Amino acid sequence: MQPAQQATAKSTYQVQWIVWGALLLTHGIYGVVVNKVAEQGALASWQQSPLLLPLSCVAMVTLVVTHVLPKMIFRGALRIAKNNGQNLDEKALITSSMTANIVAWALSESITVYGVVLGMECRDIKPFLLFAAVGLVNMLILRPNKDRWLQVAKESGLLQQAWK
Numbered sequence: 001m002q003p004a005q006q007a008t009a010k011s012t013y014q015v016q017w018i019v020w021g022a023l024l025l026t027h028g029i030y031g032v033v034v035n036k037v038a039e040q041g042a043l044a045s046w047q048q049s050p051l052l053l054p055l056s057c058v059a060m061v062t063l064v065v066t067h068v069l070p071k072m073i074f075r076g077a078l079r080i081a082k083n084n085g086q087n088l089d090e091k092a093l094i095t096s097s098m099t100a101n102i103v104a105w106a107l108s109e110s111i112t113v114y115g116v117v118l119g120m121e122c123r124d125i126k127p128f129l130l131f132a133a134v135g136l137v138n139m140l141i142l143r144p145n146k147d148r149w150l151q152v153a154k155e156s157g158l159l160q161q162a163w164k
Contacts, residue, residue: 012094016101016144023105024139027112027132034119034128046122055114066107070100075156097149104142111135
C-alpha cells in the first residue's frame with residue numbers, strides 16, 4: 001500500500017474512533033436528561049408499564065441485529081469493491097467496515113433510546129439504566145477493530161491471502 005493510501009486508511013480508522021466515542025457519550029447525555037425528568041417523581045411503577053414488554057423485545061431483536069446486519073453490509077461492500085476491480089487492501093477493509101460499524105453503533109444506541117422512552121414515560125431512571133447498560137456493553141463489544149473485520153473478510157472468502 002502506498003503512503004498516501006496508508007494515511008487515508010489511518011485517518012478513516014481514526015474517524016471511526018471519533019464517531020464511536022461521540023455515540024458513546026450520547027448515553028451519558030441521555031442519562032442526564034432522564035435523571036432530570038425522574039427528579040420530578042415517578043408516575044407509575046416502570047415494571048407495570050405497557051411499554052416494558054414491547055421495548056424489551058425490540059431491544060433483544062436489535063441486539064441480535066447489531067451483530068448480523070453489519071457483517072452483511074461489510075461483505076456486500078467488499079464484494080462491490082472487488083467487482084469494481086479494487087484491490088482488497090487495508091484501505092478497502094477499513095472503508096468497507098466504516099458503514100458497517102456506524103450501522104451497528106446506531107442500532108446499539110437505539111437500545112439505550114428504548115430505555116429513555118421508558119424512563120421518560122415513568123419518570124424513573126431505573127429502566128433507563130437497564131437498557132443503557134445493555135447498549136453500552138454492546139457498544140464496547142462493537143468498538144472499532146480492524147482484526148474483527150479482517151476475520152470476517154477471510155471467512156467470507158473475499159481475501160485469498162492473509163495480510164495484516
